[in-house]
Amino acid sequence: MQNWLEIEKRHDSGVYNKHELVIVRGKGARVWDIEGREYIDCVGGYGVANVGHSNPEVVKAIQEQAETLMILPQTLPSAKRAEFYQTLTRLTPEGLVRVFPTNSGTESVEGALKFARAATGRKKFISTMRAFHGRTFGSVSLTWEKKYRQPFEPVVGPVEFVPYNDVEALRAAVDEETAAVVIEPVQGEGGVRPATPEFLQAAREVTREKGALLILDEIQTGFGRTGKLFALEHYGVVPDILTLAKGIGGGMPMGAIVMTDAVADGMPKGGHGTTFGGNPLAMAAGVAAMRYIEENRLWERAAELGGWFMEELRRIDSPKVREVRGKGLMVGMELKEKSAPYITRLEKEHAVLTLAAGPTVIRFLPPLVIEKADLERVVEAVREVLA
Template sequence: MSGFIFSEKPIRIDRGEGAYLYDTNGNEYLDFGASYACTPVGHCHPEVVDAATTQLEDLFYVQASYPHAARTALYEQLADVAPVDIDNVWLCNSGTEANEAALKFARHATGRSKIVATKRGFHGRTMGALAATWKDKYKEGFGPLAGDFEFVEYGDSEAMAEAVDDDTAAVIIEPLQGEGGINPVSKEYLQSVRVQTATSGAALILDEIQTGLGRTGELWAADKYDVVPDVLTTAKGLASGLPMGATLCRDWIAEDSGNHGSTFSGGPVVSAAAGATLDVLERESLPAHAAEVGAYIRGQIEDRLGDDVREVRGHGLMIGIEVKRGSNRLLRDLALNHDVLALPAGRTVLRLLPPLTIEREHADAFVDALEAVLA
């Protein structure tokens, strides 16, 4: 018997180490998907394992109204590494929950209801986050959804300016779209959205669930674009795959955020894992490493496979390869015949979100495998 939501793949995973996963037959797979960017410092990094195990031996869980050293330390650590003036931290269990909180906080702080989101954007699968998500296939059968949402073309400054008005509580936007196909925008565009929201009194919510934690070559994509949002959301790799999300807010949002709560907000074990993950990211300079290796991968694909792919795009180790045939067939071939795991981002895009610890030899192995399947 299997789970009724997920379509299970024909590879039964047993363990992981660094950039590799191993199945129950002992086969080794180079992991260029990292389970949707959930293992930024590699599978089972010893420091993260040690931090979580040590905490587990002392205390599994205590609710967030009781201060605990691991949680308090994580609050401070996230505030320290967040973009300037973002000092308030709300912890939860996932990216969807982080975005739900962001939408609630923005509506309460502004007293407005309208949310502007972008076409091809993805923000989660619970009712509020789903309402902010563009693709109809995620919404089918779940309506009516939560209220006043308007969608505009991603990257179109004029459309955004027209949509953001005195009724707008927030704009929620990915600085680099992930699920929508690894779609980048210009610095000028994102900075114009910042100006438009500030002028209208709306909150700017940057969804960094996938782009954050060094993925794009900076700790936050906000830093790459020189944009400071009112709210920044993060999750996925925050605790190296243990369930944690965070909503980081400026004071004016946090001071009037309304009544919100969560039973499992910032449990001691996941807080300890998250703190260790951030320590490794910073000490090993993994954002800069992601920028370097990501540029190398993109260059190799363009040089060696240029005639076989339509486009390579992205930043750091968040890379989309638009191919000339169905992505799912290629991904299956990579996995079953070449022991390389990657992800789709639509029907014709291969998405690469490997651990930020990969080296050039891993990149070469991936490009060799992709060359073989395209041939």
């Protein structure tokens, strides 16, 4: 049998630190490695697998569409693309009715920045400390962590960073030169940190006052992850632009920029484009995933299980734990020391896959279809490695 791990490491670009296993199959909230070992997956493709791995409805939609039509440029209208737009805009808040389909989260952010500049005629963006919006040139410009930005400077600017949840700093930063304020309702890579209602509401107020746009990045928080269909529902705030990806496609690489009529109409014809964005295969997967989320009300499941899960993690009596926080099934356990050794032990000793969110946080992003019994096993595994 070929050593697939060594082959991947030999030819890979090297930008990722690799786990010492090869995953070959997934179903629901479980994955299996090449040796047949079964894992509880609390990585979920970095928050992609909201409907579970190999969701039957998504698989069926992809199979049927693959046999019919896989690629079609956006200059040629598609019934499946129209169905995707109709399904998505029925779920998004009132006023967010125009869609630009993308292939990933970072592309959604990149496009949103262009739409914001085109609509306002302004250049400046406001982001937040600890923010993560992607790694391509535009999105990395909004990403706080210096290790992502500094090697590639000069990046796109001007960008001003304000402390997350600091209302006064935000109000002071937004001026007549600001094109948009870009905020994650819950910071993911930044440590699983929810926004305060006052912060997001102030962002909406000050952008309206100054003629700027509000962009909410729900790439990780969208589609039920936080206990609401979209995290913005926790705050009663509707942005001018909503960036989406991850859970939107049930595992297919895709994303979307959803915006108001005014924002969409500000972009000149040909001002933005994509070869693969909006292809029928991705659109079919997106329709199936969104329908599954809606019909099974997975956000309610995330709210119930996530609340229970966080309380159980908080009950772990360990001096190593600083805080447990999050919303729904987007959960972070911040330690008083590096989290990496505990993430490794969870995998090797307990067959539980988790991921980091900064140097000291263990992050849990399980599929929203995960069973409570699996989360009980996760809690016990965490308790044991911390002991």
